[in-house]
Amino acid sequence: MSEKLDRRKKYTRKVLKEGLITLLAQKPISDITVKEICELADINRSTFYTHYNDHYDLLSKIEEEITEDMNEYLNSYNYPAEEESIQMTRKILEYVIENKFMFQTLLKKDAAPTFEKRMMELTRGFMMNNWRGDNHLGKAEVNYLSTFVISGAIHVIKDWIAHDMDQSPKEMALMINNFINYGFSYLE
Amino acid sequence: MSEKLDRRKKYTRKVLKEGLITLLAQKPISDITVKEICELADINRSTFYTHYNDHYDLLSKIEEEITEDMNEYLNSYNYPAEEESIQMTRKILEYVIENKFMFQTLLKKDAAPTFEKRMMELTRGFMMNNWRGDNHLGKAEVNYLSTFVISGAIHVIKDWIAHDMDQSPKEMALMINNFINYGFSYLE
DNA sequence: AACTGTTTGTTGAAAATCCAACACGGTGTC
DNA sequence: GACACCGTGTTGGATTTTCAACAAACAGTT
Known part of the structure; x- marks a missing residue:
């Protein structure tokens, strides 16, 4: 059921989630960009796409x-x-x-x-x-x-x-x- | 002079340093182990050795x-x-x-x-x-x-x-x- | 409508990290 | 001394992330 996550995956998802939450405190989801989230989380944008389809997907997770x-x-x-x-x-x-x-x-x-x-x-x-x-x-x-x-x-x-x-x-x-x-x- | 650091290197060194500082607030350097630092920083121990020789080296850095x-x-x-x-x-x-x-x-x-x-x-x-x-x-x-x-x-x-x-x-x-x-x- | 700048999603190859395993030395216990 | 235990440093291969580049879609400007 719950896949095994190595440290890197765990960390990546953690900071991306934190990043989105931070931005959501400032503006609605529709005004937020994937690029923005990645810069805040200090994660390469291409990595984002290996975990989520887009920022709406991330939010739903x-x-x-x-x-x-x-x-x-x-x-x-x-x-x-x-x-x-x-x-x-x-x-x-x-x-x-x-x-x-x-x-x-x-x-x-x-x-x-x-x-x-x-x-x-x-x-x-x-x-x-x-x-x-x-x-x-x-x-x-x-x-x-x-x-x-x-x-x-x-x-x-x-x-x-x-x-x-x-x-x-x-x-x-x-x-x-x-x-x-x-x-x-x-x-x- | 200052090598170019990709995100991963930066992060690894950052959390290892923070980890050691945290431990140093509790006990002297001689009582601290590499293993301990890595567990606190959530970094694989082998990775530690690609950056530093031992915890004294880390401290000096x-x-x-x-x-x-x-x-x-x-x-x-x-x-x-x-x-x-x-x-x-x-x-x-x-x-x-x-x-x-x-x-x-x-x-x-x-x-x-x-x-x-x-x-x-x-x-x-x-x-x-x-x-x-x-x-x-x-x-x-x-x-x-x-x-x-x-x-x-x-x-x-x-x-x-x-x-x-x-x-x-x-x-x-x-x-x-x-x-x-x-x-x-x-x-x- | 052409132009400019920005975000998007995707790719391939390089780099870094992870993990499991190993032999080794030290330390304390029976 | 034999034993179990724990940290050390190192290795090889698998996995993940990074980076730079690309074409495409879009928004705003003149």
Whole structure:
């Protein structure tokens, strides 16, 4: 599954990714050139093309990596003495805080529009698996509702990021959870 | 004179140097192994040997680089409205401050004993060239005196570093200069 | 429309690095 | 002393990156 990477490959991809992230903090992906990324990363441009098709490809690989990593984190340790539904939300927020800069640039308006979509899907999948299992309703309806609810939650998170994460993850998790709960109460 | 370095060489040498400096901040050069440096720098050990003979060699290259760089700096721009003899000392201190961490580790006791010697020579050469030219005395005596004076000055700088550079470079330059002047007044 | 400058994607050969393996010397342990 | 362990320096072949060059697409200027 995961190819063996020798040191050089690892390094090359690392600095190219860092380079793109840096540039994404300044301008949207469409204004960024491959040449620019390579100069910043101090990597020969021809090397770039042995790893990625273009800078959009590189961006999607970055996003892929983050979502994979986040997914792993979400499925890891749980705080034992906390209500299950709050835990989930809290862990998501913690992960966001850990990768503050990354999320700030990738969720920024127009910087990388696809990232938000990925986050939606990941978060939704996770929630669908872990939310209290008492949904005896039609799958379709539940799915649509979760889209509705999670879209709202994600945008609250974006707001939170925009306000430089003033509230603690725990605090925010409680609040967002109330929103989500209220949304799901539609089913009852 | 200076060979052309392709990106890879530059990078390799850069991280190896950084690695050694990091380790030197923790223990003396004699306790450091080549293997250790390579692991920290994430560079294959065989590559190390294509650049340096051993870690002492690497250290000397580092020192060489610093002294060259410092020499260049010392011969650069002068503050126009300041007395010549103070300027010199001040520039030296400024350079030290710019490379604070480097000097702190390299001048640390037992970390790298040769560095001090290099600094002595460099500083002395610079002073001999720039000090007021009214020395109609025998070269030999002036040389010995300068050794005496500069050795004192360097150890004052070491003290200054050890005290985390509380005083400003300008302040220190004035003070050290007074010491030096007093030393040279021996000749009069 | 011709011109200028810039980015793109691709190529081939040179250069550098990686990796695994080796024999060797030192150091400490039983 | 025999033993295991670890760092050393070196080698050869595989892999990767670099560099310089190229034709092509594109944008902006006059």
